Amino acid sequence: MSKIAVIAGAGPAGLTAAYELLKRSGGCVRPVVYEQSEEIGGISRTVNHNGNRIDIGGHRFFSKNEQIMQWWRDITPMQGHPAKDDRMLGKERALTPEGPDPDTEDRVMLTRDRVSRIFYLRKFFDYPISLKWRTFANMGLGRTIKAGFGYIAASLHKRKEDSLENFYINRFGKPLYSMFFEDYTEKVWGLHPSKLGADWGSQRVKGLSLSGIIKEVVTRPFRSDRSKVETSLIEEFIYPKYGPGQLWEYVAGDIDRLAGGNAVVTGHRVTAVNIGPDRKVVSVEVTDASGNVSTTPCDCFISSMPLAELLPALRGIDVPEDVMHTAVTLPYRDFITVGLLLDKLQIVNETKLRTYAGRVPDTWIYIQERDVRIGRLQVFNNWSPYMVKDYENTVWIGLEYFCSEGDELWEMTDDDFIAMATRELEHIGIIKAEGVKDAVRIKVKKAYPAYYGSYYRLDKVRRFLDTIPNLYCIGRNGQHRYNNMDHSMLTAMEAVGNIVSGTDSKENIWKVNTEDNYHESK
Incomplete structure (x- = not known):
């Protein structure tokens, strides 16, 4: 029995x-x-709102553990034909012989580009921070010099890693920490990084540092084993046609x-x-x-x-x-997503990547601006073209907020919250409020165990x-x-x-x- x-x-x-x-x-x-x-699916579920799908929290299917990668591929086989957006752009990818066609079959896994950037000073920065000329140009000469000396100082005088703040400063220097980690981390956890344990950093960004980024740039042309890449540095991931x-x-x-x-x-x-x-x-x-x-x-x-x-x-x-x-x-942090359907975004693609209708290529955009409470922005068109009911004519985005059950954000009505989120995104120049065609708010309890x-x-x-x-x-x-x-x-x-x-x-x-x-x- x-x-x-x-x-x-x-x-x-x-x-x-x-x-x-x-x-x-x-x-x-x-x-x-x-x-x-x-x-x-828990927090890895997909929400279908009027034919437009939301990935709660965003889930890239990538692991350094090949057993996990194969497990996913066994459940949902890799594509054997181009996805809709790749076909429209004439973009070539590695395809699986006799694999399913995502245009005609649903049980299929897609290969997607990992493009995530930081939106700060109303400009885009690579995530993780890269050593490209645009990074330094966007930062300006003064910030760049300050960041360089800050990193040297942090390398020479390591802090005791008794907080998340010191964890980041040891790896990036204080100026870069202040620009790209301090405010965003406080948005996520509701506490200043000096009051959070370093444990979170060691689990989520272990091995990621400015020195690691330099090493990645130098060794990438000579490396064949992609499983050794830090998770935050990967360039591709796989993704189910309709989300996790x-x-x-x-x-x-x-x-x-x-x-x-x-x-x-x-x-x-x-x-x-x-x-x-x-x-x-x-x-x-x-x-x-x-x-x-x-x-x-x-x-x-x-x-x-x-x-x-x-x-x-x-x-x-x-x-x-x-x-x-x-x-x-x-302690836990709770989570709210607002889905907005628009004709277009006010930001456009200025990268070298080809995109449909000049749209930004990002799956995630980390919003580091201090004058808004939004933490991240997802562009679901870029996760999978099949997540959007009308891919050619609309853009479907997710505005992500971190909160605690019972606080001001959590207790707002759906209409008030959607209006606030829309105003914030218009304020930083990403959308026009009059372009919103549909909206939905989703609340998730205990999304993030806190440290x-x-x-x-x-x-x-x-x-x-x-x-x-x-x-x-x-x-x-x-x-x-x-x-x-x-x-x-x-x-x-x-x-x-x-x-x-x-x-x-x-x-x-x-x-x-x-x-x-x-x-x-x-």
């Missing part, structure tokens, strides 16, 4: 765990996935098919995790949208739910007061949870770690490996995205 694994959350981590259990357990473990929302949510919807369908039934259940929230006398999870209670409660017996429980919700849900076990307090006070406050007591929570032998914490919120999608998937794969092999230690699961080999090797 098959064992039952209950999985909380149908995001990348939870769905990867379910899929891998079905593939690797030889039918010995049957997963049941409970997702509290009605959507598949499309891939995860396919995964959910494959899980149901492999399990021989409805194994992914939406609209059901895990509200209680019952622990038996041997400190093992014996069952999980879920509550549906109507308030009906049901119980599922299980042999193991894999959780990608926030630790702030998991600990209060534990039943039949005494949770130490300090552990509970740490868990329920873990301050009780985060520094997280080890207490981890040590306690590790005493429950058949409970596995995976994913971004499951570990309270700002993982990329591939790292969240790796935590799931490690957990499944432990379950299948009977390994008791959870050390390998928690180490994903903390050890060098997860960052820098295949």
